[in-house]
């Protein structure tokens with residue numbers, strides 16, 4: 001088993017490195033995929049962008065057994081089933097890992113534009129509950145939800161193999 005990850009701002013990388021340190025499994029960035037044998041079992045970690053787990057499509061021909069999606073939501077959004085269907089990973093085990101983000105003003109390019117639009121939409125909602133207020137604050141102020149304990153289900157799954 002190997003760990004492969006795709007991370008844009010470093011939060012998913014933190015989980016990949018943590019998982020490698022805890023298990024002794026080798027870790028590869030997606031850029032290094034050519035070094036990975038296609039038969040080798042893989043646990044993949046990718047950051048989520050509008051529900052899509054980034055980088056996953058590059059591994060379609062590889063032997064991916066487990067997929068971890070990292071996002072800023074408290075849980076996989078809108079729900080785990082929808083994420084599994086959207087990413088076509090019904091045949092794999094899926095784990096959601098809460099990641100993090102930098103404040104909107106520090107972002108650049110398309111990501112900044114997309115999140116600015118999303119923020120505007122969230123702010124215009126009249127029915128703001130605590131979860132929505134949190135989502136607004138996360139985008140504006142940044143957030144780091146990376147915790148070792150979040151890897152517990154992944155480690156438990158690895159132990160059963």
Ligand SMILES: Cc1cc2nc3c(=O)[nH]c(=O)nc-3n(C[C@H](O)[C@H](O)[C@H](O)COP(=O)(O)O)c2cc1C
Nearest residue numbers: 007008009010011012047050051071072073099100
């Ligand atoms: C354009 C954009 C879209 C995003 N869409 C989602 C999403 O649909 N669900 C979610 O939970 N997080 C979403 N996020 C948050 C990132 O997935 C999260 O910050 C992730 O942990 C970043 O990982 P990285 O630091 O490894 O790149 C989005 C972030 C950006 C910039």
